[in-house]
Amino acid sequence: MRKLSKFDMKLLAVAYKLTGPEGYAVLEYIAKNGETTDDTLSRVFRVKPNVIRQIIYNLDKHKLVIFRKDIDKKTNWVTFYWKINRDFFNTYIDFKRNNIIEKIRKRYDYEKNQNFFVCTQKCRRYTFDEAMEQDFKCANCGQVLSMEDNSHLVKFLERKLTAIINTQKQSSLTHRKSTR
Ligand SMILES: [Zn+2]
Numbered sequence: 001m002r003k004l005s006k007f008d009m010k011l012l013a014v015a016y017k018l019t020g021p022e023g024y025a026v027l028e029y030i031a032k033n034g035e036t037t038d039d040t041l042s043r044v045f046r047v048k049p050n051v052i053r054q055i056i057y058n059l060d061k062h063k064l065v066i067f068r069k070d071i072d073k074k075t076n077w078v079t080f081y082w083k084i085n086r087d088f089f090n091t092y093i094d095f096k097r098n099n100i101i102e103k104i105r106k107r108y109d110y111e112k113n114q115n116f117f118v119c120t121q122k123c124r125r126y127t128f129d130e131a132m133e134q135d136f137k138c139a140n141c142g143q144v145l146s147m148e149d150n151s152h153l154v155k156f157l158e159r160k161l162t163a164i165i166n167t168q169k170q171s172s173l174t175h176r177k178s179t180r
Helices: 006-033 038-044 049-061 088-112 128-133 151-179
Strands: 065-071 078-084 116-118
Touching: 006 038, 006 049, 006 078, 006 088, 038 049, 038 078, 049 065, 049 078, 088 151, 116 128
Parallel strands: none
Antiparallel strands: 065 078
8 A cells, every 4th residue: 555645635635626525535545555446446445336336437537547447358347447547637737728729719710700890889799690680770879880890809819729729739748758
């Protein structure tokens, strides 16, 4: 049994937040004992295998564990060996970053592929359809709507997208180096 490193304790704190005390307890055991099977966990925690499987499923869903599969050639019985995912933070950052990229890209497409209309007071923005419905007059102040120049915003989003994709490339390069 190994002692928990500071890093593992940080990971366990996250596990507690994401999966509650059960997830925490199981992950702590796995962190201390290395590769562990469902059966062992079920014995150690004195709970039914399906209860353990539910907890493991939850840990796996949050990418807190990784597994190795072993198939018995004679019986075809599959055994899963669970390990704490010490790559969790990298996976997590990638996951978050991809979400952000997705959001910016959506906004970028939205801004780039249509025209918007505004009054001089900029009460609000209208899409083409909305502006047409209003006979190209602002619903709030009654002024005539004209096409908005959103090229600055489009360029801004484009720069943001390029920048974040570049940091992604860089971090995946350094990550590959550090895990070698
Ligand atoms: Zn207006």
